[in-house]
Amino acid sequence: MARPFTPKVVTANALLEGDAIWFTENGDWSRDMADAELITDEAHGDICLLEAQADQSAVAGVYLADAKAGAHGPEPVHFRETFRTRGPSNYVHGKQEA
Amino acid sequence: MYVYNDFDENFVRNRVAQFRGQVERRIDGSLTEDEFKPLRLMNGLYLQLHAYMLRVAVPYGTLNSAQMDKLAYIADKWDKGYGHFTTRQNIQYNWPELRDVPDMLSALADVSMHAIQTSGNTIRNVTADHFAGAAADEIEDPRPTAELLRQWSTDHPEFQFLPRKFKIAVTGAEADRAVTRAHDIGLRMVRNDAGEAGYEVIIGGGLGRTPMVGKVLRDFLPRADLLPYCEAIVSVYNLLGRRDNKYKARIKITVHENGLEKIQDLVEARFEQIRPNFGGVDQQMLAQIEQAFAAPAFVTKSTDGYEAARLANPALRSWSDTNLSDHKADGYAVVSISIKKHGATPGDATSDQMRVMADLARQFGHDELRISHEQNVILPHVHKSDLPAVYAALRAADLATANIGLVSDIIACPGMDYCALATARSIPVAQEIATRFDELKLEHEVGPLKIKISGCINACGHHHVGHIGILGLDRAGVENYQITLGGDGTETTTIGERAGPGFGAEDIVPAIERLVLGYLNLRETADETFLQAYRRLGADPFIAILYPEKAAKNAA
Numbered sequence: 102m103a104r105p106f107t108p109k110v111v112t113a114n115a116l117l118e119g120d121a122i123w124f125t126e127n128g129d130w131s132r133d134m135a136d137a138e139l140i141t142d143e144a145h146g147d148i149c150l151l152e153a154q155a156d157q158s159a160v161a162g163v164y165l166a167d168a169k170a171g172a173h174g175p176e177p178v179h180f181r182e183t184f185r186t187r188g189p190s191n192y193v194h195g196k197q198e199a
Numbered sequence: 200m201y202v203y204n205d206f207d208e209n210f211v212r213n214r215v216a217q218f219r220g221q222v223e224r225r226i227d228g229s230l231t232e233d234e235f236k237p238l239r240l241m242n243g244l245y246l247q248l249h250a251y252m253l254r255v256a257v258p259y260g261t262l263n264s265a266q267m268d269k270l271a272y273i274a275d276k277w278d279k280g281y282g283h284f285t286t287r288q289n290i291q292y293n294w295p296e297l298r299d300v301p302d303m304l305s306a307l308a309d310v311s312m313h314a315i316q317t318s319g320n321t322i323r324n325v326t327a328d329h330f331a332g333a334a335a336d337e338i339e340d341p342r343p344t345a346e347l348l349r350q351w352s353t354d355h356p357e358f359q360f361l362p363r364k365f366k367i368a369v370t371g372a373e374a375d376r377a378v379t380r381a382h383d384i385g386l387r388m389v390r391n392d393a394g395e396a397g398y399e400v401i402i403g404g405g406l407g408r409t410p411m412v413g414k415v416l417r418d419f420l421p422r423a424d425l426l427p428y429c430e431a432i433v434s435v436y437n438l439l440g441r442r443d444n445k446y447k448a449r450i451k452i453t454v455h456e457n458g459l460e461k462i463q464d465l466v467e468a469r470f471e472q473i474r475p476n477f478g479g480v481d482q483q484m485l486a487q488i489e490q491a492f493a494a495p496a497f498v499t500k501s502t503d504g505y506e507a508a509r510l511a512n513p514a515l516r517s518w519s520d521t522n523l524s525d526h527k528a529d530g531y532a533v534v535s536i537s538i539k540k541h542g543a544t545p546g547d548a549t550s551d552q553m554r555v556m557a558d559l560a561r562q563f564g565h566d567e568l569r570i571s572h573e574q575n576v577i578l579p580h581v582h583k584s585d586l587p588a589v590y591a592a593l594r595a596a597d598l599a600t601a602n603i604g605l606v607s608d609i610i611a612c613p614g615m616d617y618c619a620l621a622t623a624r625s626i627p628v629a630q631e632i633a634t635r636f637d638e639l640k641l642e643h644e645v646g647p648l649k650i651k652i653s654g655c656i657n658a659c660g661h662h663h664v665g666h667i668g669i670l671g672l673d674r675a676g677v678e679n680y681q682i683t684l685g686g687d688g689t690e691t692t693t694i695g696e697r698a699g700p701g702f703g704a705e706d707i708v709p710a711i712e713r714l715v716l717g718y719l720n721l722r723e724t725a726d727e728t729f730l731q732a733y734r735r736l737g738a739d740p741f742i743a744i745l746y747p748e749k750a751a752k753n754a755a
Contacts, residue, residue, distance in 0.1 A: 114246055114250075116225070116226070116232075116297060117226070117296055117297050117298060118250065118296050118297075119246055119247070119249065119250035119251040119296070119297070120249065120250065121248070121249060157228060157231050157232060158228045160232075161232045161246055162232070162246055178676070179676055180615075180673075180676070180677070180678065181248070181615060181673075184248060184249075184615060184616070185248050185249065188249055189249065189293075189616035189617055189626075190616050190624060190626065190627050191544045191547075191616055191626045191627065191630065192279075192544075194249075194279060194293075194294065195249040195250070196249075
């Protein structure tokens with residue numbers, strides 16, 4: 102049996118800075134995961150991924166990551182994705198710096 | 200040390216110009232990411248979790264003060280004011296912006312440095328003993344050999360698309376400080392019974408997913424045959440190495456699957472075939488390179504002032520007991536500068552610290568610095584009479600931690616704080632272990648102990664050869680740390696054995712504390728090191744300490 106689809110977001114890194122970014126419902130990119138579109142349907146997820154990958158001018162390394170609904174928008178499920186929303190743990194650098 | 204000639208300079212400048220064009224074409228959309236990625240990797244530029252990372256080679260770990268100053272300048276101008284020294288004698292900048300990278304490479308070219316072949320399936324930065332040219336136990340300086348290999352391997356047309364990356368290390372000393380048995384090719388400079396210089400050639404060593412200790416392919420290779428022989432090895436591997444499965448693509452697997460004998464036959468046959476093509480020009484180049492590495496003009500002067508300062512200052516005494524090594528010249532010492540202050544990130548130096556180290560090299564160190572695979576910085580040639588001044592300057596720059604070779608001198612890869620391949624974090628574990636042992640004030644009593652931490656199975660943190668190795672994994676979405684015991688990265692290379700089930704992030708530091716304190720009860724004398732005690736007693740008593748509940752159950 103195929104595994105049930107778990108909610109996801111489309112994420113990537115910004116081409117110029119390399120900063121983590123997420124694909125929104127409007128078809129653009131946000132530096133804040135809470136703005137991302139939470140994808141609950143597999144077929145829609147595939148379309149979003151293709152759409153996001155087509156945007157070669159501003160992004161690199163597009164992929165689907167597991168996510169869950171939170172109070173202010175999608176939140177990470179896996180710790181790797183949590184780190185991407187804030188930055189490294191040894192210095193206050195990256196997103197947590199702002 | 201070696202300074203670029205016109206050929207080197209033009210080559211590196213041309214490569215920077217080429218990459219500048221490639222970056223521009225990526226930004227204007229002419230190149231897709233798939234097209235650009237191999238080009239950026241060839242120039243050391245990775246994309247990580249939070250940003251790009253530029254990996255710059257420090258060839259065989261040798262730097263002069265102008266180069267170190269330039270690394271500081273780059274850190275300030277285009278990064279966040281620091282750099283991370285790695286286990287392969289590279290420096291990594293964690294926050295460059297894509298548009299700035301060509302300028303960073305151009306700045307590096309100003310001081311004979313580059314990031315070429317610090318990534319990709321090519322021959323990587325050739326590493327060497329970090330005490331090269333200085334160590335009392337040295338037979339010969341390995342750096343001319345390493346520089347010859349750098350020139351030969353850089354942009355070698357046959358070896359730009361190997362089955363997998365390829366790492367070479369060289370040592371010229373009795374003690375192996377370059378982990379040569381864990382490299383694709385390890386070269387030990389030796390002399391035969393007739394007193395002729397040559398190499399013991401070791402192949403197929405490596406850590407990672409399938410750790411293996413290298414095997415001796417040739418016990419004595421005459422010096423003049425180095426390049427054709429290495430070319431024969433890589434050429435055989437290039438054709439025979441597996442390209443169907445990246446986890447089986449390293450030469451260690453090629454050797455394992457085909458057997459050493461078959462590899463030997465193929466290499467010897469290829470060697471005979473290509474040897475005439477070399478025609479001695481490589482040896483002429485080596486002779487020129489050797490001149491560039493002539494030993495500095497060591498001076499003879501009194502060390503009385505140092506002895507008096509040592510007696511008068513306990514902090515200097517403690518630092519000199521741990522951070523100095525024997526030098527080949529009378530009155531000199533090799534100074535290891537720890538960039539492992541308790542609680543700090545192993546291998547990180549701020550731009551200010553880099554400038555202090557560069558100044559010390561200029562003033563007191565014959566203008567030489569080294570980066571060790573253990574992520575520290577070395578001043579290889581310091582006269583003992585200058586040590587009090589060097590120590591005072593290091594102390595003022597927060598660089599005088601007296602912990603070389605001790606519990607807190609931990610190797611740690613960047614782990615999931617930066618690396619896109621990591622499965623768990625390494626840096627916080629290293630920080631916490633060092634902080635805890637500083638609180639306990641026990642590390643000098645514990646003595647020599649190498650803890651090495653990797654944040655994934657690729658083993659950049661060399662955990663397999665740590666006396667205590669820690670491997671960070673993702674177990675069902677949670678960070679989990681496996682311990683290996685009894686590893687050794689020296690001339691008696693041994694792969695550590697897994698102790699048992701892994702520990703959660705909250706339990707790993709207490710487990711290490713338990714293990715180290717337990718060792719103190721197990722050792723026969725204060726001189727028996729952790730590794731010696733482990734070798735004498737075997738794994739069982741250490742495993743019992745790590746898993747007390749299981750031990751109690753077994754005893755019941």
